[in-house]
Amino acid sequence: MAAVALFLLAVAGHVLLIHASPQYYWTQIDTAVYRDGGIAVRNQPTMLYALELGAAKLPFIYTPFAAVAFAAGSGASFATWQVGLAVLTIGLLPVVAYLSLGLAGRPVGLARAAAAFAIAAVSLWLEPVAMTLFFGQINLVLLALVVGDLALPDRINGKGIGIGLAAGIKLTPLIFILYLLFTRRVKAAAVSALTFAVTVGLGFALLPHASAVYWGGKITRPGSRPFHLDNQSLNGVILRLTHAGPDAHVYWLVAAIVVGITGLATSILASRRGHELLGLVACAATGLLVSPISWSHHYVYVIPALVLAAYGPRRLGYRILGAALVVGLFGWWPVPIGNQGGYDPEAPLLPRGLLLLAPNRGNYGTVEFTWRGLELIVGNYYVLTLLVFVDSALLYLCLARPVPVARGTGQAVGSVASDGAVGHMT
Numbered sequence: 001m002a003a004v005a006l007f008l009l010a011v012a013g014h015v016l017l018i019h020a021s022p023q024y025y026w027t028q029i030d031t032a033v034y035r036d037g038g039i040a041v042r043n044q045p046t047m048l049y050a051l052e053l054g055a056a057k058l059p060f061i062y063t064p065f066a067a068v069a070f071a072a073g074s075g076a077s078f079a080t081w082q083v084g085l086a087v088l089t090i091g092l093l094p095v096v097a098y099l100s101l102g103l104a105g106r107p108v109g110l111a112r113a114a115a116a117f118a119i120a121a122v123s124l125w126l127e128p129v130a131m132t133l134f135f136g137q138i139n140l141v142l143l144a145l146v147v148g149d150l151a152l153p154d155r156i157n158g159k160g161i162g163i164g165l166a167a168g169i170k171l172t173p174l175i176f177i178l179y180l181l182f183t184r185r186v187k188a189a190a191v192s193a194l195t196f197a198v199t200v201g202l203g204f205a206l207l208p209h210a211s212a213v214y215w216g217g218k219i220t221r222p223g224s225r226p227f228h229l230d231n232q233s234l235n236g237v238i239l240r241l242t243h244a245g246p247d248a249h250v251y252w253l254v255a256a257i258v259v260g261i262t263g264l265a266t267s268i269l270a271s272r273r274g275h276e277l278l279g280l281v282a283c284a285a286t287g288l289l290v291s292p293i294s295w296s297h298h299y300v301y302v303i304p305a306l307v308l309a310a311y312g313p314r315r316l317g318y319r320i321l322g323a324a325l326v327v328g329l330f331g332w333w334p335v336p337i338g339n340q341g342g343y344d345p346e347a348p349l350l351p352r353g354l355l356l357l358a359p360n361r362g363n364y365g366t367v368e369f370t371w372r373g374l375e376l377i378v379g380n381y382y383v384l385t386l387l388v389f390v391d392s393a394l395l396y397l398c399l400a401r402p403v404p405v406a407r408g409t410g411q412a413v414g415s416v417a418s419d420g421a422v423g424h425m426t
Contacts, residue, residue, distance in 0.1 A: 003117035010121040011090055014133070017351065024350075028082050028136025029056040035081050036060075038074030041067045041207065048210040064203030064211045066169040082136060089133055089140040093120035093303070096144050099151040100307040103277040119307055122327060126306075127353035128299035130332040139300040142166045146173050147304060149192075150280055160188035164195025172298070175287040178264060183271040183279070226293055227368055229341075229360045232382035233294035234259060240379070243369040256290040259387070263289065266394040273397055277312070281305050282393055285386040296355060296382060302330045329354070329385055340367070355379065 018025045032054030040048050040060070048060055048067055060067065073081070098116035106112045123129050132139045149162030160180065166173040174196070180189035204211040227239035235252045242248040263286025271279035284301035288294040309322030332351040338344030341360035358379030361367045371379055 003114035003121075007094065007117040007121040007124075010124045014090075014124055014130075021350070025134060026082070027055075027134070028085070029054055029058065031081050031085055031136025032056070032078060033058050033060060034062075034070045034136075034138070035074050035076075035078060037062070037067050038070035038072070041071035041210075042074060045207050046209040048207065049213045062170060063168060063199065064207040064214055065199040067210065068202065068206050069169065085136055085138070086133055089129075090124065092140045092144045093123050093129070096120075096140065096147050096303050097123065097307060099144075099147045100277060100280075100304040101311060102151050103147075103280060103304070104307055104311045106311060115311070119303070119310070123303045123306060125332050125351070126302050126327070126330045127332045127355070128297050128302050128330060130351065131297035131353065132300060135297055137297055138169070139297060142170055142173060143300045143303070146176055146284075147280070149188075150176070150276070154185055154188065158191070159185070160191030160193075161195050164192040165199065167192070167196045168199025172287050172291050172294075175264075175283060175290075179267055179271075179279070179283045182264065182268045227366070229355055229358050229368055229379045230295050231293055232288070232296050232299065232355070232380070233291050234289050234383060235292045236294070237380045237383050240368045240371065241376075243366075252292075259390075260286060260290045262286075262394065263390050266390050266397065269397045270393065273400070275312075275397075277304060277308050278393060281308050282390060285390055289383065289386055289390075296353060299330065299382060302326060329381070355382065 033056075036051075036053035037048065037060040040051055040053070044051070048064070051060065052058065053060055062070075076084075094113075094116045097119035098112060101112050101115055101119075102108070106115065129140070131137075145162035145166040149159060149166075152159040160177075163173055163176045163180070167177070177189050177192045177196070180186075180192060200211075200215070203214075226236060227244050228236070229240075231239075234255045235248075238248050238251045238255065242251065263282060267279045267283035267286065270276075270282055281301060281304055284304075288298060288301070291298075306323060306326045309326045310319055313319050313322060330353075332353060334349040335352050335354065335357065336344050336347035336349055337352050337356045338347050341356050341358060343357055355378070358371060358375050359367045360379075368379065377384065
């Protein structure tokens with residue numbers, strides 16, 4: 001009851017914040033793109049990827065299959081979309097936390113449910129989740145599909161469908177198909193790949209012209225201002241460091257290959273050693289790093305990362321330190337940020353991500369190219385954090401004692417005990 005009350009208190013605080021500043025916290029420009037994309041499918045399907053949608057005049061960058069899914073609800077008002085997606089996002093927080101706790105080896109029961117609501121209460125005030133609500137994104141839906149899929153026992157015939165659907169909507173979850181394949185869950189990987197192929201086929205069947213445009217080249221086009229600090233991927237860092245120079249793409253390809261191999265090796269080794277939640281988080285971190293665009297709100301995998309930190313290590317001191325680091329680095333803190341980014345003591349104290357402490361001038365200009373010293377660290381620290389995490393996890397796995405894994409489950413032997421599979425971590 002206390003955990004549920006804490007979660008409801010966190011939700012109430014968020015609602016009060018929106019009520020106090022609706023012009024800032026209740027715009028959902030991406031929700032408008034989803035709805036208008038669905039309307040375009042019904043009225044101008046051949047123009048789907050040529051239109052500027054919503055109040056912000058943004059392009060539609062999701063798959064044709066996603067557009068078809070959005071078309072199903074496009075008849076509802078924008079206000080209905082806003083409220084519906086916000087309620088769905090908040091409602092999925094304890095679900096994702098509960099599933100992640102299962103991957104951490106926590107047994108089914110009231111204690112796990114209470115922990116899930118407590119984690120959800122904290123997660124609502126983490127920057128990736130808060131910005132998902134701010135933009136009206138579907139990140140939590142995709143996260144729930146991926147985590148829910150990986151939480152299924154390997155013997156379930158439908159394991160893999162969730163990842164395939166998530167990838168069919170937004171391509172970044174494709175990396176989890178490789179994760180399933182290389183962790184010897186070949187059947188689940190095949191189901192995921194087949195599900196993804198079905199979504200592509202449905203897109204061609206229902207939107208042939210839009211599908212030809214998307215898969216014929218639209219998929220490879222960079223987003224607007226990929227060097228903006230919100231793009232916390234290796235590509236974003238390299239574009240900022242090279243001032244989007246001619247060799248930036250080559251540097252990114254080399255870095256993506258090296259980091260991709262290292263990150264996937266880490267996630268695969270973690271899974272084979274019995275640390276399933278660590279494998280999930282490491283795989284997600286790898287995908288975020290190597291993707292050309294990883295906006296800060298894509299980092300909703302911080303929720304299973306928080307579970308990993310709080311319930312992974314056996315020693316209480318390490319759990320407290322890990323949770324404090326996740327919340328400290330990814331929290332939505334009341335900081336005074338100027339209109340053009342950067343610290344401004346005269347600005348009002350409003351919940352913001354610490355990334356904005358680096359000058360960025362909103363969505364205009366190229367001030368990121370002028371960063372020096374501490375600004376480079378602050379403006380790229382999501383990427384730096386993931387690189388440190390992946391390298392540290394790989395080092396730990398190379399030095400730690402393997403945990404026996406029960407065949408066909410993907411879970412460590414004894415994972416139903418309170419210490420759990422990841423509880424063997426020191």
